Amino acid sequence: MRRGISIAAAVTAIALGATACGGSHSGSGTSSKPKSAGDISGTITYWDTSDASTEAPTYKALIKKFEAKYPKIKVNYQNVDFGSVEQKFKSAxxxxKGAPDVIRTDVGLIPEYASLHYIAPLDGTAALxxxxxxxxxxxxxxxxEGKTYGVPSVTDTLGLLYNKAxxxxxxxxxxxxxxxxxxxDSKKIKAKTGVPGTYVNPDTYFLMPLLFGEGADLADPATKKITINDAAAVKAVTTAKKIYDTSSAKVDFASSYDNMQTTFKDGKVAMLIQGPWSVSDDITGSAFKGNEANLGYAAVPAGSTGKAQSPTGGHDLTVYQGSAxxxxxxxxxxxxxxxxxxQTIAKETGTLPxxxxxxxxxxxxxxxxxxxxSxxxxxxxxxxxxxxxxxxxxLQQQYVKILQGDVSVQAxxxxxxKQFAQLLPGYSIG
Structure with a gap:
């Protein structure tokens, strides 16, 4: 599964004034409290966004086990394409009309769904x-906002993958x-092997470790300030630009992810900032096929804070607030x-528990x-x-301009x- 802000780039500005119809439903399941789990009955729908061919069979098999444990409950399993599920769920x-009872939700969407009252708080329920x-x-x-809206299912983050040879x-x-x-190290690798140190992915999800490493972030909800252009963020993006200028293979901005993968797995760059979802593809390349031990794993490098940090990715299971x-x-x-x-999911799909x-x-x-x-x-x-x-x-639009030298980092x-300010009412630019 490919992860990154290629997901977020498809998201348009959120209409904050929208009222969640799902939030007005208490759900008929709350009208009477069963004495025990064995008393619970009925049919529920589960939207699974895992890969339909490589991962979905594992989830389907688990659903069968669930139904065997709770024979009065029937699960209507539906595999929904990850790329379209967000808009499909929002509409429902x-x-x-037509919303699932349980949905496998990208972790980045939890705050939005919760703010719109599309998903139920789970504190004190059987889910948690x-x-x-x-x-x-x-x-x-x-x-x-102090409540729990999901149950962690699978996780991932960004790390440093490298070619040991x-x-x-x-x-x-x-x-x-x-x-x-x-x-x-990129300079040494280039001098000794002729191979560039890395391939900079211009997707801003892959910029997050540099921002976090300087103590920077997009915004600060506590102070209601936009922080993407403060001194720490400028330092982080300046470092990213330096890496691009000094250490990266030539970036094809039209197809950066695929080209990044190809250059790394075929041994044409030595290091990548990447996630575990890429490994099954990496080991098919000439640099690692039949020699998976050549693939090294490490935490992302740290910035001036001295602390290595990457964004938490993955999926949580959420419950539709209007579920019957x-x-x-x-x-x-x-x-x-x-x-x-x-454990079953990890062994059969290779995703992290x-x-x-x-x-x-x-x-x-x-x-x-x-x-x-680790x-x-x-x-x-x-x-x-x-x-x-x-x-x-x-941010994506401006980051590409910065890397290409069309604007300065600060500009x-x-x-x-300024564009953040249009999306964050009540926030000031710090």
Whole structure:
């Protein structure tokens, strides 16, 4: 699964004045409280956005196990395309017609759905009976304004993937831990191997580690200030521009992701900032095919704060607030995210669990799960704003201009901040 702001770039500005029809429904499931889980009955619909060919069979099999455990509940399983599910769900929730009871939701959409009252708060429900086992990064993605709106299902983040053979040839014994080391290592690799150090992805999701590493972010909800053009953000993007100018292969802006992947997996660049979703593709290339041990994993380099940080990605299970059967929906969300289910999902799909107990020896025999397990400690959620997806659109436009040298870093970020102001009523530009 490809992840990045290619997802967010498709999101248009949010209409904050919209009233969620789903929010006006209490759900008939709340009218009477069953005595026990075994008393709960009825049919619920589950929208699964996993890959239809490689991942969906695992989820379908788990649904069968759920129905066997709760024979009075029938689940209408539907696999919905990840690229279209956001608008499809918004339309259904807004009109109150055709929305699923449970939906696999990208973590970046939780604040927006919650602010529109499309999804139900889960605190104190059967969906969230045990949160102590969840790793903190994924659990933080479920929060909005002090309430919990999702159950962590699968997770990911960005890390540094590198070609060990090229490192060895360049005389580099360990991956870089700072961006200055990243640039210096790229210079050594180029001199010793003729291969560029990296391929800069101009998608702004991949800019987030540099922003976080300087203590920067898009905006600050606590002070209601737009911060994308403050000194810390300018420093982060200046570093990104330096990496692009000194260390990157030539970027094809029309097809950057595919070209980035091809150059790395075929050994034509030495390092990438990437996520675990890319590994199954990486190991098909000439640099790693039959030699998966050549693929190295490390945390992203740190900025001047000295702390390596990357955005938490993945999916949470959410429950439609207008569901006619909330009790059954809560049970399904809990079952699909329990430790046993997460172990099954991890072993069969290669995605990272969100529960500590799910990282069993059997699960971590998968190299990418083992490689990213410690990297997940660097993960932190994106700023919890309903408009966060929309903010990436103007930032993306300006970031490309900055990389291409059409505007200065400060001018580009100032322009993005002004566009942010149109999407964030009541916010000032810091």
């Amino acid at each position: 929730a807004k009109t109150g 009976q045990d949160t102590s086992d969840f790793t903190q990064g994924p659990l933080n993605t479920t929060k909005y 090229l490192f060895k040839k360049a005389g580099i014994t360990a991956p870089p831990t700072t961006w200055d080391e990243f640039i210096a 059967n909330l009790p059954a929906s809560y049970l399904l969300a809990a079952f699909m995210t329990n430790s046993a289910s997460q 969100t529960r500590t107990s799910a990282y069993t020896p059997e699960v971590t025999t998968d190299n990418k799960i083992a490689g990213f397990k 990297i997940m400690d660097t993960a932190r959620p994106r700023v919890a704003l309903p408009q966060v997806g929309s903010l990436f659109v103007p 580009g970020l100032d322009a993005a901040a």
